[in-house]
Amino acid sequence: MKEYPDLESAVDSVSFAAMDRSNFDQKALELKRFWRRFARNKIAVVALAFIVLEIVVAIAAPYVVPYDPYKGDFLATWEMPGSSHWLGADDLGRDVFSRLIYGARISISVGVLSQLAIALVGVPIGALAGLRGGWFDYVVMRFIDVLSSLPAILFYIILMVALGAGFWNLILAMTLTGWVGMARLVRGQVLTLKNTDYVRASRSMGAGTFYILKKHILRNVMSPIIVAIALGIPGAMLAEAGLSFLGLGIPAPQASWGQIIGMYQSYIRIAWHLTVFPALVLAVTMLAWFLLADGIREALATTKPN
Amino acid sequence: MLTYISKRTAGTIGVIFIVSMLTFACMHMIPGGPFDAISLEKQQLVPENIKRGLNEKYGLDAPVWKQYFLFVKNAVLLDFGYSITYPNRTVVSIFRDHWGYSLQLGVLTFLFSVIVGVGLGIIAAINPNSIFDYLGTGVSIFCLVIPGFVFAILLQVIFSVWLGWLPTGGWNGPKYWIMPVLANSLAPILILQRYTRTSMTDAMQANFVRTARAKGVSKTRIILIHVFKNALTPLLTVGGPLAAGLIVGSFFIESIFRIPGIGSYFVLAIGARDYPLIMATTLLWTVIISIAYLLTELLYAWADPRVTLVKEL
Numbered sequence: 001m002k003e004y005p006d007l008e009s010a011v012d013s014v015s016f017a018a019m020d021r022s023n024f025d026q027k028a029l030e031l032k033r034f035w036r037r038f039a040r041n042k043i044a045v046v047a048l049a050f051i052v053l054e055i056v057v058a059i060a061a062p063y064v065v066p067y068d069p070y071k072g073d074f075l076a077t078w079e080m081p082g083s084s085h086w087l088g089a090d091d092l093g094r095d096v097f098s099r100l101i102y103g104a105r106i107s108i109s110v111g112v113l114s115q116l117a118i119a120l121v122g123v124p125i126g127a128l129a130g131l132r133g134g135w136f137d138y139v140v141m142r143f144i145d146v147l148s149s150l151p152a153i154l155f156y157i158i159l160m161v162a163l164g165a166g167f168w169n170l171i172l173a174m175t176l177t178g179w180v181g182m183a184r185l186v187r188g189q190v191l192t193l194k195n196t197d198y199v200r201a202s203r204s205m206g207a208g209t210f211y212i213l214k215k216h217i218l219r220n221v222m223s224p225i226i227v228a229i230a231l232g233i234p235g236a237m238l239a240e241a242g243l244s245f246l247g248l249g250i251p252a253p254q255a256s257w258g259q260i261i262g263m264y265q266s267y268i269r270i271a272w273h274l275t276v277f278p279a280l281v282l283a284v285t286m287l288a289w290f291l292l293a294d295g296i297r298e299a300l301a302t303t304k305p306n
Numbered sequence: 307m308l309t310y311i312s313k314r315t316a317g318t319i320g321v322i323f324i325v326s327m328l329t330f331a332c333m334h335m336i337p338g339g340p341f342d343a344i345s346l347e348k349q350q351l352v353p354e355n356i357k358r359g360l361n362e363k364y365g366l367d368a369p370v371w372k373q374y375f376l377f378v379k380n381a382v383l384l385d386f387g388y389s390i391t392y393p394n395r396t397v398v399s400i401f402r403d404h405w406g407y408s409l410q411l412g413v414l415t416f417l418f419s420v421i422v423g424v425g426l427g428i429i430a431a432i433n434p435n436s437i438f439d440y441l442g443t444g445v446s447i448f449c450l451v452i453p454g455f456v457f458a459i460l461l462q463v464i465f466s467v468w469l470g471w472l473p474t475g476g477w478n479g480p481k482y483w484i485m486p487v488l489a490n491s492l493a494p495i496l497i498l499q500r501y502t503r504t505s506m507t508d509a510m511q512a513n514f515v516r517t518a519r520a521k522g523v524s525k526t527r528i529i530l531i532h533v534f535k536n537a538l539t540p541l542l543t544v545g546g547p548l549a550a551g552l553i554v555g556s557f558f559i560e561s562i563f564r565i566p567g568i569g570s571y572f573v574l575a576i577g578a579r580d581y582p583l584i585m586a587t588t589l590l591w592t593v594i595i596s597i598a599y600l601l602t603e604l605l606y607a608w609a610d611p612r613v614t615l616v617k618e619l
Contacts, residue, residue: 145317145321146320146321146324146325149321149592149599150591150592150595151591151595153557154588154591157557158328158329158333158584158588159332161333161576161579162332162333234451241453241456242558245455246557246558246561246576247577248576261455261456261459265562268459268463268467268474269466272463272467272468275463276459276460276463279456279460282453282456283452283456286451286453287447287451290447290450290451
């Protein structure tokens with residue numbers, strides 16, 4: 001069957017206007033439409049299933065891990081993968097599989113929380129800069145210039161050295177450097193939307209700034225924001241892994257994939273399992289999140305008029 | 307043009323200043339100084355009077371703003387003082403002795419990723435939806451999801467530990483270069499492949515290509531004369547910053563493969579709170595990267611006359 005996305009969205013929007021549904025109905029319908037578009041991309045659905053599974057396992061971690069991830073067993077030190085320890089054990093005899101599951105908790109929560117924090121800070125600043133302009137816009141733009149003129153990893157490293165390793169410090173450092181990207185995105189969108197006919201019409205009928213922001217602008221900026229968050233999550237996971245690898249991210253007794261790789265990297269000749277498994281888990285997780293983000297981006301893409 | 311250059315140069319100097327202040331402030335926020343402990347494992351502290359003397363010697367007893375001004379004054383003269391972890395060596399001498407390794411790694415990585423990335427991009431654009439196109443997409447997805455240090459570990463396990471073909475680390479000859487260069491070039495290949503493919507595809511759909519084809523010009527000639535020239539100009543915009551990022555070294559790759567470059571020194575300096583070394587490295591990076599951005603913009607304007615250097619919006 002040939003698809004007519006233009007027609008489909010046109011019909012949807014007409015029916016929205018004509019039937020004056022309640023807000024809730026409209027939201028549910030939009031969600032349904034989004035899901036229909038998303039489900040077409042089978043690879044993204046598989047990625048989503050994997051991520052959901054990983055999140056469930058991470059939340060239920062204390063009940064599913066075969067061993068206590070923090071408790072060493074001196075009889076099992078440096079044990080290779082086998083029937084008792086599926087992925088082997090580390091220098092203190094801690095079970096690698098259990099530690100990887102606890103690492104998923106860190107990785108996923110750093111990814112999601114940092115992106116939410118970035119959105120909370122970046123969206124209002126970007127929207128305000130775009131709408132108000134003037135000195136506020138100027139200051140924000142200079143911030144963006146400075147922070148985006150250097151690789152983010154450099155700022156992460158400097159901030160983490162200053163703040164000290166730790167979960168919340170990691171999120172703070174990511175927010176401090178990451179908000180500029182979100183602010184720039186929102187500002188650009190707002191600048192374009194500000195001059196659209198419907199915003200002008202609305203303003204000419206006496207709508208206030210906040211009404212326009214809420215009713216017209218935020219609704220339209222929503223899709224790019226969601227895509228930016230979805231793409232930012234694997235990016236933040238990668239940054240967490242990298243910083244923990246350098247010993248600046250998650251401190252030692254806690255388990256983080258990057259940190260495990262960093263700690264046992266020099267023992268690669270005698271215990272390859274300590275670095276290969278976290279590396280593989282990290283790679284597969286990153287792949288899944290990128291594919292999911294790509295699927296979301298595709299499903300949210302409004303059909304562009306040619 | 308001249309006003310533009312001077313304006314941008316002023317902006318670049320501003321960025322360098324702000325970054326230097328930021329680094330300086332952060333370094334001084336860190337609890338603990340370089341002379342707190344003789345040995346962390348043994349919990350052995352430096353006696354108070356000796357600590358005071360050392361702080362005096364390195365100028366760490368002056369107020370923070372005074373230290374900053376002194377730092378700027380000396381930095382302009384390229385004097386970054388002595389490293390704290392290696393007390394008999396100046397920061398400049400550490401750079402002189404070790405930047406060469408980072409530079410070699412960076413240049414090799416750049417060459418390799420240009421050949422692979424641009425090559426894959428061109429082949430994919432010329433044969434869209436062919437096996438080459440999918441190969442290019444596959445490679446770029448691989449580069450996107452596999453962090454460089456993870457790839458480095460996997461390479462080490464496969465080629466050094468299991469197969470025993472390549473050395474795990476060091477920097478003594480071509481045999482030692484293979485794995486670090488491969489691992490370091492993931493991100494550049496991704497960027498170059500995608501960029502090349504898009505800009506080539508765009509150029510191939512342009513009107514002048516259609517005209518050339520209508521005139522009966524051969525496909526090879528069209529691609530060599532008409533498409534290449536137009537498609538490869540945008541590559542300058544990514545190539546400049548990419549090269550700058552590569553020649554300053556990589557913390558991950560250098561420390562995994564034990565390459566004695568600036569990147570691994572930076573990682574050591576962070577652990578040891580070696581203020582002079584950290585500041586100098588950060589500043590050097592800022593300077594190189596900012597200059598690369600500036601040069602890229604100017605080069606781009608020179609290569610593509612349609613570009614005007616007027617500020618947008």
